[in-house]
Structure formats: structure tokens, C-alpha cells
Amino acid sequence: MTEQNTANGALHISATRDSLMHDLADWLVKQTLQRPEAPFRIALSGGSTPQHLYRLMTEEPYVSRFPWQRMQFFLGDDRFVPHDHADSNYGMMRRLLFSRVPVPAENIFPMPDKGTAEQAAKEYEATLKQIYQGDALQADKPLFDVNLLGLGTDGHTASLFPGQPVLQERTAWVAPCVPPVAPHTRLTLTYPAIHASRHVIFLVEGADKKEAVARVRAQDPACPASTITSAGDLIWFLDQPAAPAPQN
Numbered sequence: 001m002t003e004q005n006t007a008n009g010a011l012h013i014s015a016t017r018d019s020l021m022h023d024l025a026d027w028l029v030k031q032t033l034q035r036p037e038a039p040f041r042i043a044l045s046g047g048s049t050p051q052h053l054y055r056l057m058t059e060e061p062y063v064s065r066f067p068w069q070r071m072q073f074f075l076g077d078d079r080f081v082p083h084d085h086a087d088s089n090y091g092m093m094r095r096l097l098f099s100r101v102p103v104p105a106e107n108i109f110p111m112p113d114k115g116t117a118e119q120a121a122k123e124y125e126a127t128l129k130q131i132y133q134g135d136a137l138q139a140d141k142p143l144f145d146v147n148l149l150g151l152g153t154d155g156h157t158a159s160l161f162p163g164q165p166v167l168q169e170r171t172a173w174v175a176p177c178v179p180p181v182a183p184h185t186r187l188t189l190t191y192p193a194i195h196a197s198r199h200v201i202f203l204v205e206g207a208d209k210k211e212a213v214a215r216v217r218a219q220d221p222a223c224p225a226s227t228i229t230s231a232g233d234l235i236w237f238l239d240q241p242a243a244p245a246p247q248n
């Protein structure tokens with residue numbers, strides 16, 4: 001794995017997709033050890049890319065290295081469908097990860113799948129505020145230790161899609177979003193909630209994402225991911241095919 005610090009976040013580039021997932025799993029274990037007495041709060045990404053990571057976390061050596069009892073799992077976004085729907089991010093995480101590791105059920109916080117999307121967003125926000133023990137995000141008090149994000153080829157991340165009103169949201173922590181092309185109404189963390197993290201991680205792999213990575217790292221305003229910031233650091237975990245050409 002090569003590492004570079006750049007203006008738009010640190011780059012961790014792994015030679016292959018498999019080594020990328022191992023490098024990120026190793027990095028996550030290391031972060032859980034930074035504050036051994038505190039809960040470790042991580043917001044997970046949906047989509048297909050992180051599924052390899054979630055499976056890896058259930059296998060040795062990682063299943064023995066993560067402090068599951070003090071880890072708390074949140075979602076960065078979800079499709080507003082029943083949790084047993086094939087497209088539910090929570091359903092995917094439950095199948096691949098939560099059902100296979102000894103994390104206490106009370107430490108897993110799925111986005112609600114009942115009522116209206118607006119009600120579910122407010123309910124999730126209330127849950128986050130209860131965990132945070134406060135109604136206003138403070139610069140020196142992160143909500144998450146890690147926020148794991150994917151990246152769409154159109155530059156969306158979480159469910160922050162191009163041209164959507166949620167991109168202007170700077171007060172709510174969670175909001176509904178009706179993506180222009182992707183299926184289902186969504187619930188998503190907003191920019192302020194994602195920002196309130198010690199580490200924001202973009203996990204991106206595959207040659208098809210190379211252009212989107214380059215556009216976001218060049219701060220293309222048409223890409224919602226370009227507006228992502230972190231109260232702590234922002235790190236790109238990429239495999240070689242997705243890595244942008246070195247900026248000369």
C-alpha cells in the first residue's frame with residue numbers, strides 16, 4: 001500500500017481489490033485501539049463495494065481483533081424499504097456482518113423502515129442526538145469515529161445525489177432524498193453529520209470509478225462528494241485501477 005498526503009485527503013492506494021479490503025480492515029482495527037475505553041462509532045456505507053470488507057471482518061484474523069462489544073454501528077444511508085427487502089443496506093449488513101459477529105444487538109442502529117421517509121429521518125436523527133447527548137454538533141465533539149463512504153460514478157456519496165435539495169441541508173443530520181435515477185426514496189446523513197467524524201473514509205475500487213475519483217479530488221462542484229469534509233481527516237482507500245493519476 002502506498003500512502004500520500006494531498007490537499008484533498010490522504011491517499012492509501014492498494015495494489016489489488018483484495019489487498020485494499022485487508023488494508024482497510026487493518027486500519028479500522030487500529031482505529032478501534034486509539035480510545036480503548038470508549039464506544040467506537042462507525043457509520044457504514046451501502047452498495048456493493050464494501051460487501052467484501054464486511055465479509056472479511058467476520059473472518060480470522062479480524063473477527064478476533066475487533067472489540068465488538070464496544071463497537072456501535074450506524075448507517076450513512078439506506079433505501080427507504082423494509083429491512084428484509086433485497087435492496088436494503090441494513091438487510092445486506094445484517095446478512096453479511098451483523099449476524100456473524102458478537103456485536104450486541106443494542107449496538108446496531110438501522111435507519112427506520114416504517115411510516116413516511118420524513119418521519120423516519122426525524123426518528124433516526126433523534127436516535128443520533130440521544131447517542132450524541134446533544135442537539136447541536138460541536139466542532140470538538142465528533143458524532144462518529146469513522147464514516148465509511150462509497151462513491152457513485154456520478155459523484156454521489158451516501159444518498160447525496162446531484163441536484164437534490166438535501167445538498168443544501170446544513171441543519172438536519174438526517175434527511176430523505178429521492179434520487180433522480182437510482183431506485184427507491186432514500187434516507188441519508190447530511191453533510192454536517194458526515195463532517196462530524198474523526199475520520200471520513202472513501203472506499204472506492206474499480207477502473208469504472210477512476211474518473212469520478214479524479215473529479216471529486218479536483219473538487220468538481222457537480223459531484224456531491226466534492227463537498228464532503230471531515231472534522232478530523234479524510235482518507236481515500238483505493239485500489240490501483242481506481243487511483244487517480246499522480247497530480248504533477
Ligand SMILES: O=C(O)[C@H](O)[C@@H](O)[C@H](O)[C@H](O)COP(=O)(O)O
Nearest residue numbers: 046047048049150151152157158
Ligand atoms: O446506498 C448506496 O448504494 C450507497 O450508499 C451509495 O452511495 C454507494 O456507496 C455508491 O452508489 C457506490 O455503490 P457501489 O459500491 O455499489 O459502486
